[in-house]
Amino acid sequence: QVHLVQSGAEVKKPGSSVKVSCKTSVRSYAVNWVRQAPGQGLEWVGRIIPMMRITDYAQNFQGRVTITADRSMNTVYMELSSLVSEDTAVYYCAREIVGATRLESWGQGTLITVSS
Amino acid sequence: SYVLTQPPSVSVAPGQTAMISCGGYNLGSKPLHWYQQKPGQAPVLVVYDDSDRPSGIPERFSGSKSGDTATLTISRVEAGDEADYYCQVWDSNSDEVVFGGGTKLTVL
Numbered sequence: 001q002v003h004l005v006q007s008g009a010e011v012k013k014p015g016s017s018v019k020v021s022c023k024t025s026v027r028s029y030a031v032n033w034v035r036q037a038p039g040q041g042l043e044w045v046g047r048i049i050p051m052m053r054i055t056d057y058a059q060n061f062q063g064r065v066t067i068t069a070d071r072s073m074n075t076v077y078m079e080l081s082s083l084v085s086e087d088t089a090v091y092y093c094a095r096e097i098v099g100a101t102r103l104e105s106w107g108q109g110t111l112i113t114v115s116s
Numbered sequence: 117s118y119v120l121t122q123p124p125s126v127s128v129a130p131g132q133t134a135m136i137s138c139g140g141y142n143l144g145s146k147p148l149h150w151y152q153q154k155p156g157q158a159p160v161l162v163v164y165d166d167s168d169r170p171s172g173i174p175e176r177f178s179g180s181k182s183g184d185t186a187t188l189t190i191s192r193v194e195a196g197d198e199a200d201y202y203c204q205v206w207d208s209n210s211d212e213v214v215f216g217g218g219t220k221l222t223v224l
Contacts, residue, residue, distance in 0.1 A: 032213060034159075034213075034215075041200075041202065041215060041216075041217050041218040042151075042153075042159065042202055042204075042215040042218070043215070044212060044213035044214070044215065047213070056211045056212065058212055058213075059117065059210065059212070092158055092159070094159075100164075101147055101149070101205070101206035101213075102147070102149040102161060102164040102165070102204070103149070103151070103159075103161065103204070103213075104161055104164075104170070106158040106159055106160070107158065108158060109158055
């Protein structure tokens with residue numbers, strides 16, 4: 001049974017930053033972040049390949065998102081800055097075998113609410 | 117940026133066959149994957165690499181591709197299949213994961 005365990009829900013003020021964690025085995029895997037605004041579809045945020053120290057970010061989030069990994073702790077982090085109300089969404093981490101392009105296992109999701 | 121196009125909704129009676137399409141430019145050259153998402157739950161991979169099924173996914177779920185269009189077929193549809201379905205590829209031109217807009221499957 002593959003497990004990805006994410007940190008809990010947060011409420012943030014506009015203009016602030018949020019850092020969400022995802023605990024999972026990172027050996028030979030990439031960890032992707034995908035978000036889903038209320039009533040909307042899936043939107044890819046970015047990914048990290050910890051063993052190769054490679055990150056890819058969606059053009060829509062370039063400059064605002066940073067994905068890092070602590071390999072010793074088997075934890076990946078996604079930090080999103082300059083939050084606006086439109087960033088209110090459930091953020092999922094999802095694991096991918098490097099090169100396979102499919103997201104095989106998903107975390108439970110973390111609700112981030114941006115509100116003044 | 118690369119775009120995958122899905123119909124917003126598909127309706128089918130129980131026991132019948134549901135077909136959900138996903139179209140994109142030069143889709144034939146890209147491995148395509150399908151996810152099922154039920155309300156309040158994380159997505160689940162149901163078909164990968166166009167037509168393969170992960171372990172634990174019923175044989176009623178199958179995938180195919182012809183030219184620039186992929187199709188997810190659900191045979192003998194059950195009430196429990198009611199969900200949103202998303203197709204996905206990796207776009208090597210932009211180095212990004214791309215999702216289709218999603219299709220809501222309604223079981224009548």
